[in-house]
Amino acid sequence: MTLIHASDLHLSEADSDYCLEVLDELAELCAGAQASALLLAGDVFDSFDAAEALRAPFGARVERLAERCRVLFLPGNHDELRQGSRRLRALDLGPVTLLDGRPFSLVRLAAAADEGGAEHEAAEQEAVEVVAIPHQPSYDGYRDWGVPPKGAPVRIVLAHGIVPGMAYTGPAGEDGEEAPAGLLAAGLFRDLQADYAALGHLHGRRRAVEDGVTLSYPGSARVCRRGEAGERGVWRLTASAAGVTGEFVTLPAAGRYRDCEAPVDPSGAVDLAPLRPERWHRNDWVVLRATGVVEDQNDLPAALADLRGRYAGAVRRFEIDAADCEAMPGIASQPLAARFLELWAASEPQDPAERPAWLRARQLGLLAIKQELAAGR
Numbered sequence: 001m002t003l004i005h006a007s008d009l010h011l012s013e014a015d016s017d018y019c020l021e022v023l024d025e026l027a028e029l030c031a032g033a034q035a036s037a038l039l040l041a042g043d044v045f046d047s048f049d050a051a052e053a054l055r056a057p058f059g060a061r062v063e064r065l066a067e068r069c070r071v072l073f074l075p076g077n078h079d080e081l082r083q084g085s086r087r088l089r090a091l092d093l094g095p096v097t098l099l100d101g102r103p104f105s106l107v108r109l110a111a112a113a114d115e116g117g118a119e120h121e122a123a124e125q126e127a128v129e130v131v132a133i134p135h136q137p138s139y140d141g142y143r144d145w146g147v148p149p150k151g152a153p154v155r156i157v158l159a160h161g162i163v164p165g166m167a168y169t170g171p172a173g174e175d176g177e178e179a180p181a182g183l184l185a186a187g188l189f190r191d192l193q194a195d196y197a198a199l200g201h202l203h204g205r206r207r208a209v210e211d212g213v214t215l216s217y218p219g220s221a222r223v224c225r226r227g228e229a230g231e232r233g234v235w236r237l238t239a240s241a242a243g244v245t246g247e248f249v250t251l252p253a254a255g256r257y258r259d260c261e262a263p264v265d266p267s268g269a270v271d272l273a274p275l276r277p278e279r280w281h282r283n284d285w286v287v288l289r290a291t292g293v294v295e296d297q298n299d300l301p302a303a304l305a306d307l308r309g310r311y312a313g314a315v316r317r318f319e320i321d322a323a324d325c326e327a328m329p330g331i332a333s334q335p336l337a338a339r340f341l342e343l344w345a346a347s348e349p350q351d352p353a354e355r356p357a358w359l360r361a362r363q364l365g366l367l368a369i370k371q372e373l374a375a376g377r
């Protein structure tokens, strides 16, 4: 049986076109993989308000997908953010299985197959049981929850929270409203007889095996926040009596967060070729950190405006940070600097891969000369 494990889509009104494009791609991926179920491990929406605002386009997509693939929606802390007395269950989210039962709920997935005969038997053998644990303040009492013993060849525990020791939790929300999540001890998954823990909440991809249980975070399915570098995607799971194996599949429409250093030459010109902008995706979020020593600080704004003009429309977000550009008036006529630049220019590498280091050497050399001159005069 094939399952798709995704998390932290954080569908938001502010980025709705982009978010829904990623959701479309995710639905296509499920259909293409002939997945029996899509496991959404929490934070499908960025807030309860977003769930209210986007429930119709979300529901329409689920409606199309659900004909062939069951959609399991586990609430994360963000799905219920600022919900007040409102409840997800009261929203029409389309034909999803909302797993909001606390402390847990249990669902059984059968592979798509005709009733009866050998195929029915095969489907039974492939049955997967999902123990769903929505976000909650504490998981300490799990031994007293009354979770029944494993009753299928494969048990997946679906949860939204942090497993201690699974490292970096990602940057805090820009709005500083990231609610603290309870900690999911690895022992919980072992004690609940999980073969695979389908996790959400961490925005970075993580995978570990503890006590024979695979603990796995796909990371956010889209770039939600500053700093979320690396590929975005989901785990495509294959569940059989032998256990659960996973393969990471990227979602190109999610784009990437790219934090790039852009070397500025003394005239204020910026050469982006080493950054390979032709590889940027239109949904990328690109942050250029312009660094270097310029002869005249006034030359820089025009160069940056030119870059903005060329790239701002080509990617989803384009930002320039020029805080690391230092001005050094008269540098071209300063003998030490002029000699350094001459030697530097002569050492231009043949291999394009060495260019970034060569450009960085110019910056470091000029900064060192600037400091030397400032100290000596």
Ligand SMILES: [Mn+2]
Residues within 6 Å of the ligand: 042, 043, 076, 077, 078, 160, 200, 201, 202
């Ligand atoms: Mn979360």
